[in-house]
Amino acid sequence: MIQPQMPETKHWSFRRDVENLGWLTINTPGAPVNTLSREAIMELETLVERFEDLASSHELVGVILLSGKDSGFIAGADVSEFDAMSDFSVLPEALKRTHALFARIEALKIPVVAGIHGFCLGGGLELALACHYRIAVNNDKTRIGFPEVNLGIFPGFGGTGRSIRQAGPVDAMQIMLTGKMLRAGAARGMNLVDKLVRHRDMLAWEARKAVLGKRKSREAALVKKVMGMGPARSYVANKMREQTAKKVRREHYPAPYALIDLFEAHGNDWRAMIRGETERFVPLMGSETATNLRRVFFASESLKKLGAKGAKFARVHVIGAGVMGGDIAAWCALKGMSVTLQDLDVERIQPALDRGKKLFKKRLRKKFEVDAAELRLEADPTGKGISRADVIIEAVVEKLEVKQSIFGGLEDKLKPGAILATNTSSIELERIAEHLKQPERLIGLHFFNPVAQLPLVEVIRSTFNTDAEIGKGAAFALAIGKSPVVVKSAPGFLVNRVLMPYMLGAVQRVEAGESKELLDAAAVAFGMPMGPIELMDTVGLDVGKSVATELGHAIPVESKFATLVKDGKLGRKSGEGFYKWVDGKAQKGETPDHADLAGLGRELVKPLVDMTEVVVGEGVVPNADLADIGVILGTGFAPFRGGPLRARQNGKA
Structure with a gap:
């Protein structure tokens, strides 16, 4: 059979079989996972143009999109390009171009079916949602979702509107706001996937049947869509803001709030939702939060290269x-x-x-x-x-x-x-x-x-x-x-070495009569996951005292800290420390008012930041990037600030 003339591409391969089925495979060169780089998207544009021609001449009855990687379908957009893409003179046009491409795929007169295994995340899921039908392997390796919020943004390739079209506003917004990755069965239950198969080798056969049967995914039922209509939409949006505010602050993590604003404006019309993406997406990409979260992402990824190859443990x-x-x-x-x-x-x-x-x-x-x-x-x-x-x-x-x-x-x-x-x-x-x-x-x-x-x-x-x-x-x-x-x-290594001055500094302030609730609230306002007093209770007062002594910090015998340890009130694990604990939660009193809570938080974390600089200077860790990611992963230090040393560099600590 004579194959149609196709443009040369690095990221995609295409063949047409005897039934005039088109098999499109993505295989990002030299990478363990597939990503949608700018080059890959431009190549896909040229391919879609040929699909339109072949469909109009009846030389192509459908397209089946698969992955050539064992790791999965598509892991998302190419994060390594995000810094360059954050340029306001580049990003809006790039987003509009991708929107137009995905709309052309959706508008093809022939069926386009996506066969999904492994990771189908971010831009990969957005591309799959632009296809007419989706089949996924139902095993534990399949993960489907929108992790963009973890990078300080939200889906920007039309995924906001298309996920709402398929799953309804409540379910779609939930997975976008949380960054949660779904298993195949859950994705099928939300109507993001249309059919499940047991094995990867069944994808091609089921996709063939879907094309020949001209199957098309159905939109969410009206009972789900109604939550995005009329007055209900504002009510739902406000509830989403309330739930989001329990986890993150708008000034720290603007992306979920911007997504909710977009939903409140356009959640009743999925096409309008897509059109509205760019206006709210562009400022997020260049924000300090997104820039810092990308740094954290790359630092985390670099840690995966540290292990000895071939080592196995049973x-x-x-x-x-x-x-x-x-x-x-x-x-x-x-x-x-x-x-x-x-x-x-x-x-x-x-x-x-x-x-x-x-x-x-x-x-x-x-x-x-x-x-x-x-x-x-x-x-x-x-x-x-x-x-x-x-x-x-x-x-x-x-x-x-x-x-x-x-x-x-x-x-x-x-x-x-x-x-x-x-x-x-x-x-x-x-x-x-x-x-x-x-x-x-x-x-x-x-x-x-x-x-x-x-x-x-x-x-x-x-x-x-x-x-x-x-x-x-x-x-x-x-x-x-x-x-x-x-x-x-070295004594205390990295995390305990930098934590101890921070926690003991707060303990000393409590010993001097300051409110532990206020100090903890101030640290959270700065961006810490919990305050230093609650953290000391969580670590265990006996452990804290032991580490403090090992690091040369004196704990006065007559102090409240020493007395609590002596009395066996060791924090969360014993049910009482600086706080009383019930069902794993600290029982806190009223928090006194304070004119500058975040400023007090910066004051509290200063000893931690100072000690991080000392630790890097002593060579306990080789560089600031590793110090920052270690402190973030080990203490929960505000990821949106990029770590203690990046926060100081940016004048935020």
Whole structure:
């Protein structure tokens, strides 16, 4: 069969089969995932023009869009181009051009069907929504959504209007406002996907049937659309603002509010919604928030390259079933590893197993998945799992002599190549390893509380370690879905070193009579996820006191802080610290008025920023970018500010 003459393209390939079906495949060259770069979009323009010609001459009965990547469909627009695209002289025209292209795809007289596997995000989902019908693989790897809000923007290729057309205003706005990624079944339930298949190799056959059957996706039912009509739309928009305000402030994260404003203006007409995108999108792209969030994104992505290639981990042994050790063990089991958890007896291990079960029920969808995770987490009071483990993590009390005694008894039991790690939060590795026969084997894997929420793992490098050990440690962190930042062994490492002056400074102000509620509210107004006093309670006052002492900060015996620790009031885990805690929530009193809450917040975080500069100067982390991303991931430091050092550079801290 003679193939039609098609334009040369780098990102797309096209062929026509004997049934005059067109098979269009995207395969971004030299990249692990497909993205919609400006070049890819311009190439697609030339292809669509040929589709229009071939359709009008009846040489093409339909187009099937697939991905040539194992990783998925399309991960979104090319974020590396965003800085250049934020130029007001470039962006509006680029958006209008893409809008016009997607409208042409939608207007084709022949069916266009998208076959989705893996990631279908952002601009990739917007392209899929411009197709007439969507088929997705129904497995755990498929993820569909609009993560743009995490980059300080909202969908700008027509996705706002088309998602509302398909899913209705409430569901569509929810996924855009939260950046939530949907599984295939949930996307089908929202009408973003029309059909599910079990395997990727079924996509082509089902897409063929869809084209030949001239299938077309149906719009959302009227009962869903009605929430975007008339007075109901303003009511819904105000409710969305209320819910958004509980999570972020407009001055910190303007994108969700701009999206809600767009919806309130045009949510009853999906085409008008698309036309209105550009006006509100353009200022967001060049905003300080979006610029900082892109920096955070690239820094986070760079961490994925730290792991040693080919490293595999199946078994983990954790020593210490307290809050940290138990939660590290449960997290590893959740991520598919077989875990043995050791402590003095089963009674001390049982609370950790119970917490693990709660985690599994919360994170896993099906009972058999929860049951399997429970089976992977095993009480091991005698340490029989040590010799079989690929990774051994010590997470006992923060006392040098205790840690030394544990590692002294482990060394001869390890299998070759196993990672030997400590979860120490402040003690230098050289001191812990000083009596080991092979001190180079001991690395630090410092997790943060709560383990299930904070993504950072500090991979701590001592003067003994080689690149091989550190690479394996980073690979393990990545294998369990965490972000590794390599830091030099020094008291407090990175995060605790910078946190302690911040938290102790706030504690001293409370000791002097200032309102803890006011201080916490000020930190949140600055952009922190929680205030320093609530954070101290969450970390645990005993842990805070231990780290403070290790770092040379004096805690007066007569202070309220020391008294609370002495009385066993250790914060969230004991039910009372500086605050009383009920069902995991701090019980706070009234917050006094303050003329400049955010200004007080800047004053509170100044010791943290100052210490971050010191840590970079001492070489604990090699540069400001890694310091910023480590502090963001480990403390929740306002991502929209780009990290403590970027905030200072911008005059915001």
